[in-house]
Amino acid sequence: MSETPAARAAKLSHLRRRKLKKGDPVPLPLTMAAMFNLPGDPRGFAQYGRFDNPTWDGVEEMLSYLEDAPAVAFPSGMAAISAVFFSLLKSGDRVLLPSDGYYTTRVLAERFLKPMGISFDLRATGAYRDGGFDGYRLVFLETPANPGLDICDIAAASAAAHAAGAIVVADNTTMTPYGQRPLDLGADIVVSADTKAPNGHSDVLFGHVASRDEAAIAAVKEWRKLSGAIPGPFEAWLVHRGLETLEVRFDRMCSSAETIARRLKHHPKVKALRFPGLEGDPSHNLARVQMQRFGFLIGLTLESEEAAESFIQGCALIQPATSFGGVHTSAERRARWGDAVAPGFVRLSVGCEPVEELWAAIEEALL
Numbered sequence: 001m002s003e004t005p006a007a008r009a010a011k012l013s014h015l016r017r018r019k020l021k022k023g024d025p026v027p028l029p030l031t032m033a034a035m036f037n038l039p040g041d042p043r044g045f046a047q048y049g050r051f052d053n054p055t056w057d058g059v060e061e062m063l064s065y066l067e068d069a070p071a072v073a074f075p076s077g078m079a080a081i082s083a084v085f086f087s088l089l090k091s092g093d094r095v096l097l098p099s100d101g102y103y104t105t106r107v108l109a110e111r112f113l114k115p116m117g118i119s120f121d122l123r124a125t126g127a128y129r130d131g132g133f134d135g136y137r138l139v140f141l142e143t144p145a146n147p148g149l150d151i152c153d154i155a156a157a158s159a160a161a162h163a164a165g166a167i168v169v170a171d172n173t174t175m176t177p178y179g180q181r182p183l184d185l186g187a188d189i190v191v192s193a194d195t196k197a198p199n200g201h202s203d204v205l206f207g208h209v210a211s212r213d214e215a216a217i218a219a220v221k222e223w224r225k226l227s228g229a230i231p232g233p234f235e236a237w238l239v240h241r242g243l244e245t246l247e248v249r250f251d252r253m254c255s256s257a258e259t260i261a262r263r264l265k266h267h268p269k270v271k272a273l274r275f276p277g278l279e280g281d282p283s284h285n286l287a288r289v290q291m292q293r294f295g296f297l298i299g300l301t302l303e304s305e306e307a308a309e310s311f312i313q314g315c316a317l318i319q320p321a322t323s324f325g326g327v328h329t330s331a332e333r334r335a336r337w338g339d340a341v342a343p344g345f346v347r348l349s350v351g352c353e354p355v356e357e358l359w360a361a362i363e364e365a366l367l
């Protein structure tokens, strides 16, 4: 039985304390090391910088605690997703991917899985269970999907996929372990781009894989060691620091997003709005059941590409940028990357600015 988010958050900053000896530094030391002192029998010791690093251990301990499952750190979200694909799939396998999720996952499958004899199909997140899961080795969920914010029922999809013999991987990037707990809902593996809210300061790329399946964790760990897709110790140290404040940032971001989404919904310049926390949103009923919070991403559609660009570039408290989850509010038009959304669709990532200041700036930019 997993703890409440509040209980988990309260204990998180004190995890290290249990291991401290008198005189040890309280904060996690940054260990930059390719070599370790290793005379004689190497077993049971840190051996080499591609195999082990004490700063990775520190951030993985926090991620494991947050996920309630062993976690393995990677240098980016895509490195985490790649580790799952390349360590668990083999020629002849079939994979199901969301047609409306983060596009790079699909490009990776097209460019590298397909030539290896691993086929894939695409399905819209809002109808993910339609058609069943027969014949799939791996079912990949992304919910809420980035950028459209449709969601799928993790528990029902996991049960159906398991009955069909598939493993279920959930990309939880848009929610973090404080907002949604796919492993508790039945997914086998969680992947996340900790580049986003977990690090939270837009200065690092990072990712992790978490699973209660020992064989899956062993496989992704071996993949990391052999492929060399390892995180830098400094990046791990920064993510460790970011995780210490994730709960307070995420709480502020989600609360502000709810306030702003409610106001945007009635704004005359907003032609359409997606936010799972709004009654009437197609995602709302399911979101209430499976998500702890409704997230900090809002999808709003303005009249045209020009209207969207002038909103994004004209708002004093919106950073025009790709990516999301930083302390600063940011936004972009996803059509510029080819996502299947309207030209005026803006993905708004609500940050940690005081909400009334942020709303005033948004309202002014929409005039």
Ligand SMILES: Cc1ncc(COP(=O)(O)O)c(C=O)c1O
Pocket: 076, 077, 078, 079, 102, 142, 146, 171, 173, 174, 192, 193, 194, 195, 205, 206, 207, 323
């Ligand atoms: C849902 C989702 N998954 C994975 C990734 C990839 O993360 P990274 O850029 O750290 O490789 C992203 C990046 O935007 C994302 O939005």
